Amino acid sequence: MSSGSIAAHDHGHDHAHHGPTGLARWLFTTNHKDIGTMYLMFSMIMFLIGGSLILSVRAELFQPGIQIVQPELFNQLIGLHALVMIFAALMPAATGFANWMLPLMIGAPDMALPRLNNWGFWLLPPAGTILLMPLVLYFFGIGTGGADAGWTLYPPLSAQSGWGIDFAILALHLMGISSVMGSINVVVTILNMRAPGMTMMKLPMFAWGWLMTAFLLIATIPVLAGAITMLLTDRHFDTHFFNAAGGGDPILFQHLFWFFGHPEVYILLLPIWGFIPHILETFARKPMYGYKAQVWSLVCIAALSVIVWAHHFFTAGMPVQALLYFMYSTMSISVPLAVLFFCWIATIWRGSMTFETPMLFALGFIILFGIGGLTGLVLADVAADAQYHHSYFVVAHFHYTLFAGGIMGVMAGVYYWLPKMTGHMFNEKLGKLHFWLTVFSFNLTFMPQFFVGLAGMPRRIPDYALQFTEFNMISTIGAFALGLSQLIFVYNVVTTWRGKGEKATDGVWEGSKGLEWQLSSPPPHHSWDPQPVVK
Amino acid sequence: MSQHVHQSPVRSRQIAVVLALVAVAFYVGTFFFWVPPQ
């Protein structure tokens, strides 16, 4: 693994930072640390916005009957919540970590394509604005509101809906281009910019995770882009790609969307599966178990993810052979995923663990993401899926994988690297409090949703039959607790960033390994120039 | 940045162009999945 010695000591070119300051600095920066910071800040802001959207939904679902959110607005809120969380919170957070940490970890002075990096970030704030603008205008009585056909935008409903869909399509194109540009940058950086002596099999696991993510994005974002282009032309230019009356097929959209959509969920998780082993080996003070096995698992998962898409729409009707194929291929993903779990647990086994906040989040991630993954296995059963599909059982499943997996994973990364990035230790007591409140309220929110789904409650409905009341009330209370708990996190991150907390050492954590921990905290504005030599 | 970087910037751009072409190929290829009505 890549803890190498350095041939030439990095002087740190930070003695006087030449270059623009203020707004111009941030607009024109090509520095991976600055760009990483912007991605992470954008992500945190959008996370809070996405959370607010869904708290309105949960407030409405507290009791049967329509009290505060009319059905039209409800449909906008749920679709935009998902689009914001996936494209504007989770993906930018992962990209922020890639930008900040990949060059530091592989001993490179910056990303391979720094200007492309800047463009990749600056597409995002306009895209986020475009996505949400119709919703904001709707509150002022202008227009038909934001995209209200779910984040999955299925036609014919999306072909029929108001111009919120067009804005969402444009926003998705912009965010997609940003992701592809960022992915190209990641691949080139990892292939071309490693410090001398860092072979591929010495790459930090986080780099492997992002390498797989980048390949998936380059292949599948264009397919989403194609599908939503076809939707746009169906809406405005009289094409009939998805309109049966014109000879088209609405299910074609589902195939194309999910060809992107399934890899997308692994895109959201692969970077995290990449850095969780780093956190585990640090706090267990023990080298990560099964490096090669984990690398091959990441490759297998990425490859398999591209050939299982139809399990998202088993009830749309397809030949028996297709049902069998997609069921078995989906289930086979459990094998490399089990390899990852095995290696994570084998890493901590017989270690010497301490439980600082990053470790709490990493361990919580393993346990709760495990629940999400296991319920995914159950969902693969085609016949039973008729009952689970589009019920709250699925909603609970993907929140265990994407919140407990994605968001809590990101939080583990934030706590792990925040002292390195800022030069200050965060408030450990608040970190632990944030962890326990999050875990408790997360389970309070989503565990009942498994049961209400089994009991027969469909998803995406603004109102429900009386027998679903109790679980919905509990879920809403949990959701508000969960939302409020995140304010502790925001406070901790912001105050640490602004200089509160004791100064951090280079290594920060006792068991930390990797080139990034050989630099100062924070590292100089330009680091690893010249590159270290890795043994 | 300094010239001590391990591999050349030309190679960076070459890899980037190939990947961009792959992305474009997937975009164009998506449209070919639409089967025109008989």
Place this chain on the structure above:
Amino acid sequence: MNRLLRSLVAMLAVFTPLAAFADYTWNFPEPATPLALDTLNVHNKFMLITIVIFVVVLGIMLYSMVRHRKSVGHQASDFTGPKNRKQLLWTLLPFAILLYIDFILMGIPAAHSIFMMEDTKTNAQMVLKITGSQWKWQYEFMDGDAQGIKFVSNLKTPDDQLYKGAPKGEHYLLEVDNELVLPTNKKIRVLLTATDVIHNWWVPQFGVARDAIPGFLRETWLEIDKPGIYRGQCKELCGRGHGYMPVVVRAVPEEEFKTWVVAKKDEQQATAASADKVWTKDELMAKGGETYNKVCAVCHQPNGQGLPPAFPALAGSKVVNAAVVDGEGHLIKDHHLDRVMNGKAGTAMQAFKNTLSDAEIASVVTYERNSFGNAMGDIIQPSQVKALR
């Protein structure tokens, strides 16, 4: 020790909420078809397996978190892989078990379930066609004694319960004006389609859910084991009324079904006959108001103000306040009667000639032309609508 105890208590607190719910439902509702029973058994078996896996793995993790910690002085080991052949085999064992669970223990029954679910035609004794529209289900019997019975099933929960906080009935959101009546113990082949967007017909106790896709036919099947009333909902987001198009099936023994068929056919003939008689303005306004509130108010609002721009106002509308037929008695395109009968392509305004009767169309158009401040004064007869189909 104190800190450990506190941590364990905190972890337990995570799962404590569940213990308090003694009489909440934890599983599928009682199955009423062979498919539902099979799914319930499969689900129970699979959930048990996954829970066992989870508990075992969690146990190993918790053990490690307690014993292999710095604060109790445990020294870190440094192994990164199996050291010898024996260790390698022990490492591979969990994956062998997983492969067995996935592809044999779960996989083989899962395949059988698929074959059972997809076999819609063997021994099928009747065919039912279900059509989803925004936001109602239409049922049509395609063969046998019931052939020709065709009707629409709308949500019947009143507006004041939905929107104004009135006390809710027992079957809030799961009650309809026309229930689907089906015979028990007969294999029914179900064909599904839709008129506008994708819907999904789901009755949890039947274990059946299938998309209804416009322009396509999908199939599934039902064989209801025992009489009863079974309720379900649309399961594919289909617009603002998605949560408001329930399914209610009343399953009855064969004899009772035959009786219902006769009564329903009589009712349909009466409706058709009413199209031929001449209606008075009062009759049209009364039926029109009833139809409007049931079918149109959801978008155009009870006061006819609509929700522009998505749902235009009918009050003062140019479409409403104009002639409906031209000099030769043909429908004027995009005018009021044409709009109601034929819908507006690319919007949620559907072709109501497919789901409303002549009397309903004639009366609702009459009602709209003479309400909300509109005062066209004219009336439309059901016979006119019938002639214009």
